[in-house]
Amino acid sequence: MELWYIQDYINEYKMGLKVKETIFQGKTRFQEIAILDTYLYGRTLLLDGIVQLSEKDEFMYHEMLVHVPMFSHPHPEKVLIIGGGDGGASREVLKHPVKEVTLVDIDEGVIEVCQKYFPQLGKWDDARLTVLIEDARQYVFSTSEVFDVIIMDSTDPLPRGVAEPLFTPEFFAQAFRCLSPQGIMVSQMEPPFFDVDRVQKLWKGFGAFPIVNLYWGLVPTYPGGIWSYVIASKSPDPREQKRLPSFPTRYYSPAIHQAAFVLPPFLEEMLKKQKEDEGSFS
Numbered sequence: 044m045e046l047w048y049i050q051d052y053i054n055e056y057k058m059g060l061k062v063k064e065t066i067f068q069g070k071t072r073f074q075e076i077a078i079l080d081t082y083l084y085g086r087t088l089l090l091d092g093i094v095q096l097s098e099k100d101e102f103m104y105h106e107m108l109v110h111v112p113m114f115s116h117p118h119p120e121k122v123l124i125i126g127g128g129d130g131g132a133s134r135e136v137l138k139h140p141v142k143e144v145t146l147v148d149i150d151e152g153v154i155e156v157c158q159k160y161f162p163q164l165g166k167w168d169d170a171r172l173t174v175l176i177e178d179a180r181q182y183v184f185s186t187s188e189v190f191d192v193i194i195m196d197s198t199d200p201l202p203r204g205v206a207e208p209l210f211t212p213e214f215f216a217q218a219f220r221c222l223s224p225q226g227i228m229v230s231q232m233e234p235p236f237f238d239v240d241r242v243q244k245l246w247k248g249f250g251a252f253p254i255v256n257l258y259w260g261l262v263p264t265y266p267g268g269i270w271s272y273v274i275a276s277k278s279p280d281p282r283e284q285k286r287l288p289s290f291p292t293r294y295y296s297p298a299i300h301q302a303a304f305v306l307p308p309f310l311e312e313m314l315k316k317q318k319e320d321e322g323s324f325s
């Protein structure tokens with residue numbers, strides 16, 4: 044008998060993964076967690092039925108989410124990760140000579156399950172890492188800490204989902220307040236080919252920042268071909284890589300850093316239209 048997991052992220056599109064074995068299935072206060080062992084991608088983490096990462100391609104997402112902002116900043120010392128309970132984003136951040144990394148995730152269940160079933164994914168024993176189990180929205184609104192880089196590694200901003208309150212102009216404005224003068228924030232930003240309206244709307248939320256760019260990468264287990272990321276900066280130009288990697292990478296490279304900001308015309312137009320409509324970006 045063949046076992047398939049079918050993900051229907053939007054009504055008109057389904058992705059199927061042939062499953063060897065269900066490794067874990069459970070429910071926390073916030074979401075449903077499943078870990079499947081799949082033939083093509085190895086162990087795969089699903090939250091509320093949506094693929095968050097797989098053993099085989101997680102480096103493509105985490106390296107692009109983390110190294111683009113980290114290498115755009117001249118000297119990042121303090122980093123905040125919002126979400127990221129699986130540990131992949133913090134693992135990449137800790138490859139940099141940072142002093143402190145704070146990871147704020149609402150769901151302890153994700154951390155526990157990932158530590159158990161993806162032991163290679165996180166670098167949980169690094170003394171520079173502090174893990175806080177709390178609502179990142181409340182944390183960002185109330186903290187007096189200042190960070191050089193803020194990395195938002197959340198689930199999709201779906202209506203009534205855990206991540207929805209994070210993708211709002213008020214939240215991004217508070218994140219702006221928590222950044223040092225050369226601060227940079229990044230967020231994963233969904234598939235623009237499938238979701239023009241959503242990406243346009245989210246992009247609009249970064250009005251507090253003088254510099255906002257979209258960049259992209261490929262993540263085979265995510266839908267829609269192109270996966271996008273928004274990078275918002277207080278002053279450094281995110282398109283410029285300020286330092287060279289001193290560790291090996293498998294997706295990110297200096298050339299990829301530059302290339303990621305080159306957008307196909309349909310995306311340029313989508314963002315230009317948004318800027319004209321809003322008139323709020325430089």
Ligand code: AG3
Nearest residue numbers: 052095096131197198265266
């Ligand atoms: N967080 C972003 C995953 C988005 C996936 N969305 C989708 N497939 N529709 C990933 C968490 C990994 N650290």
